Amino acid sequence: MPVVKIFLDRFARMVGSKRHRIIDRLPYLGLDIESVDDESIRVEYNPNRPDFSTDYGIARALRGLMRLETGLPTYSVRDGRINVFVNRNLAKVRPYIACAVARYLQLDDESIRQIISMQEDLHNGLGRRRAKVSIGLHNLDAVVPPVHYEGKPSTFSFVPLGESRVMTVAEVLKRTETGRAYGRILSGAKLYPILRDSLGTVLSFPPIINGTATKVDSRTRTLFIDVTSTDETAGEDTLAVLVSTLAEAGASLESVRIKYSGKATVTPDLTSRTMRMDEDLVNAITGLNISRSQVKACLRRCRIDLAGASVVIPRYRVDILHPVDIAEEVAIGYGLDKVTPLYPASYQPGSYDRSLVFLNWVSETMARSGFIETLNYELIDEASLYTNFGRGNRGKIEVENPRSLEHCVLRDSILPSLMTVLSRNIKEEYPQMIFEVGTVYLRSGSRIFEESHLGAAIAHTSTTYSEAKMHLSALIREQAGGGITTRSSTHWAFADGRCAEVILNGTRMGHVGEVKPSVVASFGLGVPVSAFEVDLGKLSQRNA
């Protein structure tokens, strides 16, 4: 989850309350306090609330919850005269743009830091790591309108931000850090999005990098903001969150006219959205049974309002999709700490899953026989699964992009896990008797299926095939009454001549044997190992 760093003095001034009261109430907005020190706190916010990406946005919400300032915040947007012309040659690349102008900014270093961090969070969240939406902030004084948003070939060149020379689009993608990080968003494109002014000055190459000519610094008083996107609503949502925060920071907003071929829009549009008030639903979900005026008071504390039969939602609240979201706002405005829990009694008896009861019985029986239960990862490495057993990797089931090569293949047997446990415990006293009841994954054609297996291993200086068979027979005698038969067989884990297939009433259910000396050596063990592995699905069928 994204994190905002908040300086407490500045924040207490913004909210208009005391530090400790603020820290106490933050969790009731849905914010997690990650750490606190003398001067600052770090809070985590949920990605559905991009309006919490700065201290401005959090203060706005907190003033509501603490009843210092309730109801809808309103921001005026003056009609601006700047036009942005959108070329239709971007239709298949990144077709949409929404812009705004923010004037009379007086930003100190901390305010700038907050806004940059918000831009980053918006890129990652609503912007889906810039693939869907990206933002450019520019010094309007360096721009000569009108502005053009159009597709250019990879040979088009300009001076990107942070570089001292002219580079082509192709070079930017290859040589700059952001080019390498985000270039794949544009892979396959023949034309690249470029935002330039009437003199040809490049503002940005979305979603990769800005131009250096319109760079923002601490002296910038007027911002030109561009938000390009592959989804018009997502772009407008992002712009609304951004500019309403700038307005909180003291900016006055001005609109920009966007001219597509065939249509025109004016952005930003900060008109509140409305939703039908469903009081029955609110009371059904919250269980609060409160009156309409109480509902209204609760909503106003969440900076939402009620007008007649309509809920009025500020434009920056992009998370509200359905009347149930309003119910949650009512609960938050009411204060979850004031809600009384009520246990709904059950008149039905509970019950366990039969297959899990059986697996648990097997584990109990093994533990009673003196085995220690181990619990291993199902995703393991190729060496423990295949190489150490000298077997091929036919039927291998892998996961995509594993972060660790230690955990990349789904095991098809418990024995490799048990051998790994033994190899990690060579300093522990022998005899060692271990088992695991767990899931293994097998491939049959294109289908993958899961089985519950029992694997057990015995390691000490004189363990033999018959010791392993003794324990297996004991388990099966307890379960099925009758005994197993063992028939000479071969298996990748067991030595030839010391390996048998386990058969119960004609059903083959696994193998028992002495582990191959080569395998014992590969796992670095100093003592022999006898072991068995059986499919518990086949054994539980005998349960009936």
Added chain:
Amino acid sequence: MEDFIGLASKGLRDDAVAPELRRLTADLVKRGLLIETEEKNVAVMITDAGLSALKSAEKRDFVEQLTPEMIASGRWKTAELRPIDVEAAAPAFHPGRRHPVRELINEVREVYLSMGFTEITGDSIQTAFWNFDALFTPQDHPARELQDTFYVKGGRDASLSRRGVVARVASAHENGWTTGSRGWRYSWGVESGRRLVLRTHNTVLTIRATAASSNMESRVFSVGRVYRNENLDYKHLAELHQMEGIIIGEGLNVKHLMGVLTKFYAKLGMSGVKLWPSYFPYTEPSLQVMTYNDKVGKWLEMGGSGIFRPEVTLPLGVKKPVLAWGCGLERLLMLKLGIEDIRELYNNDLGWLRRGQRNASS
């Protein structure tokens, strides 16, 4: 071969052994096929005091051990068991044990059972449709990316098609279907739902149970393994356990959710439960569960909870409210056992397992 054994028994350090045989023997020792031993010959002499003690002992019929022959012959009548040092250490014995994670799983299962819940289980490999789409998680949601979720290489369920439940879920994503929601407003694709994932939560099991409930009232739980594409460190694992539960019932609301969670955690030994607002794509309201821990003396995050959104339940044909929650099991166990590094739970250190790390509550 016998020559060789003879040589080996003479010892590796004997200079009379030919160098090539020394090398061969050393190699066999390295492979664990021969064991190197050392012999020590010690000569002892009995002292005068010992001699007189022996003489007095000779008058008595000492034996080391009672044998079947002695019992049969009646010699036991005259024989006497030689006294031994009863204070000497006995060989260590390690009884079999269950794994601490499994013991806690069983404790949690008991708690659920006592509250009238029915246990369910299911496959670890699921379609992305059930793991994500059915839970109203949009297809471009960060949680669905390869960085966070294990996708099975080449895994695909081609039988999934945009019909029935799948079609209704797809519409809920695109425009809210008939649920009254705005939806996520994008074009839903079946291919992304067909991909196979290792389940990222057991809510995939409870949601399938919800879908199969035919709108009947029920209480269902599942405790099982979930998978996350994480680098392992002291607080992250790629495979861990979660305990999810749902209650489907007419008239259930946030107060009931709080009531159930308070009772559930009280039975697990947590004295207080506090709920804070949170967010999950599939619940509204979404509440984070905080429980008070006496040991560390503060409120700790225990899990997530909420009421399934209409965009989740209505496409499955469920019209009653569904309370849902989930909680990691390892976190709870670490608190109980006083462990700081989550990886310790799965090191399978036999010393640790043998010492029998009991749940603190038992």
